Amino acid sequence: MTNNDILRRIRYTFDFDDATVINIFKCADYDANHEQISNWLKKDDAEAYASCSDQTFAAFLNGLIIKNRGKQDGIVPVAEKKLTNNIVLRKLKIALDLKNDDILNLMAAVGFTLGKHELSAFFRRIDHKHYRLCKDQVLRNFLQGIQQKNRPSTE
Numbered sequence: 688m689t690n691n692d693i694l695r696r697i698r699y700t701f702d703f704d705d706a707t708v709i710n711i712f713k714c715a716d717y718d719a720n721h722e723q724i725s726n727w728l729k730k731d732d733a734e735a736y737a738s739c740s741d742q743t744f745a746a747f748l749n750g751l752i753i754k755n756r757g758k759q760d761g762i763v764p765v766a767e768k769k770l771t772n773n774i775v776l777r778k779l780k781i782a783l784d785l786k787n788d789d790i791l792n793l794m795a796a797v798g799f800t801l802g803k804h805e806l807s808a809f810f811r812r813i814d815h816k817h818y819r820l821c822k823d824q825v826l827r828n829f830l831q832g833i834q835q836k837n838r839p840s841t842e
Contacts, residue, residue, distance in 0.1 A: 688772070688823045688826055688827060689731075689738070689739075690738070690739040690740070690741065690743070690744035690770065691727050691728070691731070691736075691738065691739050693744070693775060693826070693830065694727055694728065694739055694744065694747065695728055696830045696834065697751075697779075697830075698728065699834070699838070700830070700833055700834040700837050700838050701837060701838075702838070705721050705724050705725070708724050708747075709721070709724065710750075710754070711747060711750040711751050711754050712746060712747055712750050713750065714749075714750035714751075714753040714754050714758070715746040715747070715749040715750035715753060715763060715764070715766065716746075716763050717743070717746035717747075717750065717766070719743075723737065727739045741767065741768060741769050741770040742766045742767065742768050743766075744770060744775075745766035745767045745768075745770055745774070745778075746766040748775065748778040748779070748782065749763075749764045749766055749778070751778075751779075751782040752764070752778060752781050752782040754782075755782050755783065755784065756781070756782065756784065771820070771821070772820070772821035772822065772823065772825070772826045773809050773810070773813075773820065773821045775821075775826060776809055776810075776821050776825075776826060776829060777809075777810055779829070779833075780810075783833070787803060787806055787807065790806060790829065790832075791803065791806060792832075793829060793832030793833060793835075793836060794825075794828055794829060794832055796832050796835055796836070797828050797831045797832045797835060799824075799825075799828035799832075801825070804817075805819065809821045809825070
């Protein structure tokens with residue numbers, strides 16, 4: 688999944704407008720404008736499409752954490768230069784104040800089964816022997832579970 692895909696899904700799930708997204712970026716001391724956000728949210732084949740860099744998307748996720756959990760004493764987290772699905776999953780877990788059981792329940796709600804040990808492997812240090820790389824399928828199902836919880840379909 689690209690950073691743009693994840694940004695689109697988060698924006699839709701929580702019904703954020705451009706002003707809210709800008710404020711989330713401001714929480715992480717990142718200046719974004721309406722045009723940038725609009726270009727990040729366009730489809731991949733659109734003419735004005737712009738790719739959202741890892742560092743920019745990390746700033747958004749840090750801003751989401753600060754917006755939802757509050758700012759720590761004078762500390763603004765530094766945006767990572769390289770993002771992995773593991774980092775995105777961890778940051779969303781923190782931002783949404785989810786426990787491992789909550790994540791497992793979200794995944795189960797969309798028909799994706801994952802064990803407790805498999806999930807905890809995603810949050811380990813990269814040099815740990817039981818560390819496991821989070822694949823796109825896991826992140827996609829996690830985002831789908833969040834969407835189903837926060838924006839259930841009206842069909």
